[in-house]
Amino acid sequence: MNSQGIILSGLDGDRTWRLADYIKRDGYKALKKIVSEKIPADQIIAEVKKSALRGRGGAGFPTGLKWSFMPRAFPGAKYLACNSDEGEPGTFKDRDILRFNPHSVIEGMIIAGYAMGCERGYNYIHGEIFEVYERFEDALQEAREAGLLGVNILGSDFSFDLFAHHGYGAYICGEETALLESIEGKKGQPRFKPPFPASFGLYGKPTTINNTETFASIPFIIREGGDQFLALGKPNNGGTKLFSVSGHVNKPGNYEISLGTPFSTLLEMAGGMRGGRNLKAVIPGGSSAPVLPGSVMMDCTMDYDSISKAGSMLGSGAVIVMDETTCMVKALERLSYFYFEESCGQCTPCREGTGWLYRVIHRIENGLGRPDDLDLLNSVTANIMGRTICALGDAASMPVQSFVNHFGEEFAFHIEHKKCLVPIELQREGSKIYVA
C-alpha cells in the first residue's frame, strides 16, 4: 500500500474499508451525481469509453466497448458480475482493493448496473481469502443500510442489489464463463463461446463481467470525467493501474502507478533488487504471461502496448521479478505444476497436455531430460495453444514457450549436464534471504 493513485490513495488511515471513511474520500459522489442528475446510461458508457479504461483482469479489453455490447432493449433480467477470483500466481491486487477499499468496487458496480440496466450483481470472491469475503459482506451491509444498495437507491427509481459469492479456490473459476457456472452452483468449467456472456451469461441472461480493479476505477471516471482518467495514463492506456510486485525485490507489494511509467521506476518503488543483485528475468503480467529477459524489461514502460510490443502481456499486472540466482528450469517446473493442477479437465488438449508439459519439465529439472525434449515441449505447447475451450491452455503454454525461447541455454545445459546452469551454491545464496 505504498502509492498514490485513484484506488489506493488515501488508504493510509485506520479502518479505510468503512463506509464513513470512503465517503470522506469523495465516495459515492459519482453515484449521487448520476441518480440526482438522472444522467442517461449512454452518457456514462461514453464517459467510460473516453477514459480508455481497459479490463484490469488480464485481457485488457476496452471496458466501455464491453459495456456497449449489453443488449439495451432486452426484456427480463440482466446481470453484472465482478471477477474477484484472483488466482493467478503473482497477483494479489484485488484482495487489497476489497480489503481496504471495498466501497469503490460496490460504487463502481452500482454505476455499471445503472449504465447497463442490470438489477442484480454478484461479486465472485476467491475462496482462499475468506476474510476478504467477510469484509465485503460487511461493506455490502453498510451500503444497504445507507440506502446505497437495494430498492430505489438514494430515493431514485433505480434499484440494484449486489451479492457476494465466494468460490472454493479453483483457478479456473477466474475464467469468466466458469465463474458464471460456479455462481449457478455448477462445477466451474468454462463454456464454449459463442455465445458470449453479453448475450447468454448468468442463468442464460445477458451478463457483463469485469475485474475488481476495473469496477474500482469507475467512480473516479464518473466523478472526475473520462478525460481526467485518460490523462493519468497514456493514449489507449488510460488511468492508473495496480501492479503486484513480487519476487526478488526489497519491498514487494501493490503499487498503483500511471500506465506508461517506466519499469525501472516501478522497480525502484519496490525498493530495487534484493541484495543489489542483477535482474535476470521478469514475468510482467502474472504467471501466464510470457517471461521477458531483464534487459528487455528495463526498456519497457508499464502499459498494455509497450509490454505487448516486447512480446509479453501486461495481464493482471502481477510483476514477478527474478534475479540471477534463479534457475529458470526450476521456476518453470513450478509454474507448469500449477497449470497441470488447475486445468479443469474439460477439454482434451489442456487436460492431457498440461500434465505432459509438467512431466517433461520435471524430468529435465531432475536430470532425466532427453535431447529432443525442447522440441517436444515446443510441439506440445503448439498443440495446446488455440485448441482449447478457454485461455487456460494458452496460459499454460506461453510460459513454457517463452522460458524455452529466452532461456534455452539453461534448459539445454540441464539436459546435457543433468544439473543447473546457475550454480547450486548461488541458488542457495539467493534463497538465504528468506531463511529467517
Next chain:
Amino acid sequence: MLEIEIDGKQLQVPDGSTVMEAASKVGAYVPHFCYHKKLSIAANCRMCLVQVEKAPKPLPACATPVTDGMKVWTHSEQAVKAQKGVMEFLLINHPLDCPICDQGGECQLQDLSVGYGGGQSRYQEEKRVVGNKDLGPLVATDMTRCINCTRCVRFTSEIAGLMELGQAFRGEHAEIMPFVEKTVDSELSGNIIDLCPVGALTSKPFRFGARAWEMSRRKSISPHDSLGSNLIVQVKNDVVKRVLPLENETLNECWLSDKDRFSYESLNCEDRLTRPMVKQGGQWVETDWQSAIEYVAHALKSIKSEHGADSIGALASPHSTIEELYLLQKLIRGLESGNVDFRLRQSDFSADGRMSGIPWLGMRVSEISTLDRLLVIGSFFRKDHPMVAQRVRQSARGGLKVFAVNPAFDDWQMPISKEVCVPPNEMVAALARIAKAIAEETGQALSDGLRKLCLQVTVDDDALVVAKGLVSGRSVSVWLGNLAIQHQHSSRIHALAQEIARLSKGVLGVLGEAANSVGGYVAGAVPFNQERSGKNVVEMLTSSLKAYVLAGVEPDLDIADGVSALKALGDAELVAVLSPFKSKSLLDVADVLLPIAPFTETAGVFVNCEGRAQSFFPVVKCAGDSRPGWKILRVLGAALELDGFDFDRIEDVRMEVLGEGDELHSAVKFNNDIAIGEFSLPAITSGIQRIADIPIYSADVLVRRSLPLQATKDAEMPCGRMSNATLELLGLRSGIMVRVTSTKGQVVVRLEEDNGVSDGCVRLAGAHHSTVALGGLHGSVSVEAV
C-alpha cells in the same frame, strides 16, 4: 438460409446450423467424439477442429455456428494438424490394450486413431489409472479408458432426465462417476453403452461375449411396450448375444429402453420350454409334436361335444404376434365359441361394444413434439412407457405443458405443470371436475350423458388449473395410461377423458401397455364386435370353463386377478398352454405345454400404439423342438378339421388379418371414441385403496426372466407405499412389515413412506409373485402391522 462452402462444395443451410451439421450434409466426415446429434454441444473433445476462413485458429465444427459466406476446410493441412494433435493427447493416457478391450472392433477411438494417430507415442511417462465405478448390473466400467467426452453425463441429465453421472475432480484427475454410493438406475441406462465412444462403458451382461465382427446384425422389433422400438439383434452361432437400437427417428430415435436391450438374456434361460409336454397322472412327460397336438385337438373336441363350445375359452398375451392372436381367435371361433381375450389386466369391460374403433394413441409418435398441452391420466408414465416419456420430456423442456391425474406419482423427471393426485375411486370425480371446469371456462355444453354427473361435483383449484392450462393450448392431447385402462372404472374414465379432449379441442389417445395392445384388437382377439361374441377374460375366469387355451400367458402374473385365474384353470378339464417358458404356476395348472418361439425365433407383426404394423423375421433357429406360435395354431386348427387353416406362409396369415397396405394400414379403423351413456360417480368405499403399478421388469414373461434386469433397483422386492398422512392415520411407520389383506388373500410386505401416493391409499405392485395372493389390482385392503 445461409451460404457456406465446405471443402469447396457450396451449400445452403438453415440459420442456426453448426459447421458439423453442414459438413454432414455434404458428406464431409469430421472426426469427433463428444458430439452427438441428440445431446447438447460440449465441444470438449476438440477432435472436430476444422479450418475456417479468417479465423486465426482452428474451430470446433460441432460448436461453431455457420455464418453467411463462411468457408470451411475439414481436411486442410491446418485442420488435420489440429486433429492429429488432439488425437495424440487423447491417446497419451489411454491404455493401448485394444486386444483385451470389449469395445475393440467397434471403438470410435480405435477407428479414428488409424487415421489420425501416430505409429508410436511420444509420451514416455506413466499412464493414468482410474478406478472403476459400480454403475449397477447393466453397465460395466473400465474408467481408465475414459476420454471424458461426457456423452454419458449429458445423456443421463438431458435424455433420461435425472443427473446420475458427473465429472468429478479437475484436470488430469477428472473422472466420470455416479454420486457416491449410487448406481445408474435409469430405465434408459443402457444407452450410455452405445454412446461411449471408447471401452469405458460396456454392456455388463454381454461382456466378452463376442467380438463385433463375429456377429451378424439382424433387424427386429421389441416385443415389450407399445412403442415397438426397432432393434438390431446380434447373433453368433445361432445365439442372440446382444440387442442394439436400430435407429428409427419416428419411434425410438437412436435409443432403447433397458428392457428392450437386456430382455434377450431370458431367451435361453432354464425355464425355456423346448419340448412339448403332457401331464399324465399328475406327472409331466415330454412328448412329440404330433402326440401333443392330437392330445389337445382330441380334448377340445370332446369338451365341445360334452359341454358345448361355450365352455372353451382362450387367453392370449398382448405380447403375442398379430398372427398368433389372429389364429387363436380364429381357432376359438372355428370351434364356435366367442370366448377369446387378450386384455388380461383389464377389469372393466363395460365399454365393450360401445367403441367406435380400435383404441390407439390418436396420433403418430413423431407428432408428440408438436403438442403444447398434454394431460396424462392414470399412468406410471416413466416406467410404463420409457421411450414415449423420453419424447415428452424433451418437449416438456421446450414448450409442452404436462398435466396429470393419477392416484400415485413417482418422479417423471420432467417439468409437470400440475399433478392432480387423488385416490383411485375419486379419479372419476376429479376428471368430472376438470371437464366441468373446461365447459365453464369456455362456455361449451357438456355432453348429454355427463351433464347430470357433473352437477354432482364442484370445480376445485386443481381442476381449474388443469382446465385453464388445457384450453390455452393449440395442440392438445389427453392420454389414458395403463392404470386408467386397468382401472375398475375404466370406461367412465375413458368417457370423461374423451369429454375433456373434446372440450379442449384436443385428441384422445390410449398409450397401450404391450407390444400388441393395438394389434390384439386388429386381430379380433376380443370377445365382441365379431361374428361370434363371447366372454371377456374376467367372465371366462369366473364362469369355470372346461377348457382354456393360453398363448404366452403366465396366469398368476399376467392376469389382473391371478388368484381367480389359477383357481379357474386348476378346475378346468383342459388347460393347453402355448408358451416359450414354463413356470411353477403353469406346471401346476396346465395339462399340455406346447413350446412356442419367442420373438427372436419367429416371424410376426406388432401393431404399435400409433397403429404402425411392424413385421419382423426370426433371427435365430428355434430352440429345441419349439416352433413359431402361428405354425402350431395352424396345425392345431387343421387337427381340429377347421376351415381356413391351410396357410403355407406367415405372409398369408398376415394378409388375411391386415390386408394389403403400408405399415400404417390406414384401412384399419382406429378410433378412441366410445358412446357415452349416462353414469354416476362411483361410490366412495371405506378402507385403504390399493394402487397397483406393474413394475417395469415384471410386466412380461421375458423381462421377468432376464437376470440382469432382475438385479436392477427397479426390480427390487415391492413394498407397500403410503403417504405420511396415511401412515399417521393408521398408526404405522415406514420400514416395518405389514400384512395387507384383501377379499382374496393376504401378503406381508415392508412399508415405506411415499408422499407421491394419494392419502388413504397403499401403492403395492401387481404382476409380482409376492403380491399375487391379493388377487386383482384394485379395491379396498386392510393394512396392519405384523
